[in-house]
Amino acid sequence: MPAVDETISEVKGLGEKYKYGFETQILSEKAPKGLDEDTIRFISAKKGEPDWMLDWRLDAYRRWLEMTEPKWAMVNYPEIDFQDAYYYAAPKSPEDAPQSLDEVDPELLKTYEKLGIPLKEQEMLAGVRNVAVDAVFDSVSVVTTFKEKLAEAGVIFCPISEAVHTHPELVKKYLGSVVPVTDNFYATLNSAVFSDGSFVYIPEGVRCPMELSTYFRINEQNTGQFERTLIIAEKGSYVSYLEGCTAPMRDENQLHAAVVELVALDDAEIKYSTVQNWYPGDAEGKGGIYNFVTKRGDCRGPNSKISWTQVETGSAVTWKYPSCILRGDNSVGEFYSIAITNNYQQADTGTKMVHLGKNTKSRIISKGISAGKAQNTYRGLVSIHPKAKAARNYTQCDSLLIGDKCGAHTVPYIESRDPSALVEHEATTSKLSEEQLFYCRQRGIGEEEAVTLLVNGFCKEVLQHLPMEFAVEAQKLVGISLEGSVG
């Protein structure tokens, strides 16, 4: 009997006792449960990070210990036990993955179908074994061409864990410069334990030749939990970045706390689009992701522009305020948002526009849709500083209520300290028009379809700001998110 078999039979004999030992072996790819300095050292070591990065994380961790969770948002969820969670898990081994689509949750597949996602792509999204990401785009060549094109333009687009090694000077300079380590409880937690995310650098005067998407970035799996993204647009450059995808994402980790930092230098423009469709929990409100995100853009140079577009349909609890610091003169900040909550979902989302420079302009269009027993809050700040001469803001927040058990709330903060600034805020709350619904029904359109149609009309202003690739799917997503909300 070969030695190996011998060991196995011995192990079998040990029964229960060994079972735990065996598990530990698998767990070596995971940091032990809980969070302390060792967990952070473990994460850093796994990624082979340089000392300065580890110190940065540890510093954040020590500050995090002294902070308390924010409680002001209009969301309710049970107390989070931060010691009862895993903070690092290596990508899943292929053995754990489903062997084919037959093993994937049929509910999930149904949704993919409704979204019109091609079969190959479905396999990748569901994490089916042995499907390379390249395959999704038909051939390796697409990815290769894509990489070649970017390299030619001088664009750096890689995982942030890679950038720490290849471009430490850029990471050191910009990481934490927009969202300081101690910005808020979740941002500090993210700074301590961030898993991975994108790093984008657009050199001076370059217009990024294509839309950058997390889709294309290989190495994407399992970075969702504590994602960290850093985008730097040098003078006169342009980039459009797409985050997330319309397909529903399942994740074992309930707590998500991402940080996104954007830096736009003189005359640069960054367009950042998000479709967030994490697992919202079931119809009874069980499970679902807690999504506590800090996103901020810094219009550092004159004439720069940052535009946020978001479609938020997922997560049980969303807490997210993509913001713009309009530091450079004539800089522009935009925020276009659709937030849809159904069943027991709760969303507290909005933006902050901080006007510091002269002639800065901001525009906020927010559409909140609340159905079922959901609560949807717009919370925003427009702040005009005394030096922001001739600043201009326009804000419009509309809420739509579907059903009589949900809530829609608007909490704007407006602070104006300059007489030449013009700040306008408008908000309305209404329900789905019965007349419009009747009109559609009369023409033989099914009730759900009619609701989708009307809601899409309500959101049109925001949807048209999404890049083409997203817009079509996002429209379908609106309908899917509202399933079961009428009738």
Add this chain to the structure above:
Amino acid sequence: MTTSTSKSAEGGAPIRIVASSGDVEAPFLEKAESFIRSRTGNEPDWLQRARSKGLEAFRRSGFPHRRVEEWKYTDLRTHISKSDASSSSAGHATQIESSAFDAITLTFVDGAFDRAASSDLTSLSGVEVVMLEDDLGALVERQKHLLCAIDNPVTSLSINGLNLAQARSGAIIRVLPGEALSKPIHIRSVHTGAEISPARHVVVLESGARATLLETNTGDGVKEPALIGQSLQIHLEPNAELSHHRSVGLPDACTLLSGVAAHLEAEAHYAGTTLNLGAALLRQDTHIAFQGEGAIADLTGAYLLNGNQHCDQTIFIDHAVPNCESSQVFKGVLTDRSRGVFQGKVLVAQDAQHTDAHQLSNALLLSERAELDAKPELEIYADDVKCSHGSTAGELDEDALFYLRARGIPLAVAKTLLIEAFVREPIESIKEEAIRNIFMQQVSEWLQNAEVRT
């Protein structure tokens, strides 16, 4: 302790009411304690007990801190702890003489009722007026309840508690069922600079009653820093109608904390107008609670500020029942280093279908150092409702100015014209001509004195 880090919408410390360190509150506690003792035996037990409860509420949390969300933009503690009465300028408002029009006048000098300067309370018809310091044996339960109520979502419990604990005087007014008072009731508060005690008024309009209530605050004599506390509890029974107009023109030595809570039963109508021409710090809390269907509340106001004045309008409208209407229209004119705050919240409960609620805040910033903070908030749990809010802040419309100047109107006059037109809207909603004229006149005088000309 003073902490002035402004809490951002995203980060910041959690809201926590910090127990007072005592230095700001100590003199107030001491005064209230000895006052309550002095009243023992002179007033009913139920009032004594309520006063003690009020004092306890104040002792527990003290004056609100800026970390309390409702006080985010108004730093009351620092303001009270500052004892220097720098730049004390006289108020701009004209003294409203009771002879200006025929009214049931109730004069309070430094918070104490002045019988000689008031109308004869024994010869009134359709209305009963009792003073807080008088025999309270004839009060109905509702009046007692309102007098003792300090639990109100807008005015902090501690401020309301302190008011109850310290109130020396106050008018307890009851308009009898179906009566329509021909003369307005004028609560005239005059401050002279002597020690000021808070006042606590109660107004009940029984079913179908109608009345007009005018409140004025003047105090040209005040030179030393003074804290004035006023509370008004209103209850409107079914079909009752109250027009309530307030005008404040206090010198910069004064801080005024004024709280109004109105409870509206079915089909009741409350129309409130405020005109604020200053006080170093003025905080007006207004709470409207709808208790019966078909009730209407219209709130309008204008504030014109100069110097370092700070005016805070905080409004909470609680649509707890269906089919009610509410509107808010507030206009602000800010010059010099003044600061205006508008916090208006509308809460629509799940049952409150067919609610109609509108909210509008407009402000003119006429100086480089003026500041406006607005927080128009909607919290809605019912789907068949019409709710909207709007807020603007900016300077005078250049095109309008140009238009006037092109027609030969000097810049200063053109500006005055435009400002006057801007603040006119809320004042024009006053139905009673005599009061409307007085308010308009006050605005005109303010404009003449103000340094808005360049």
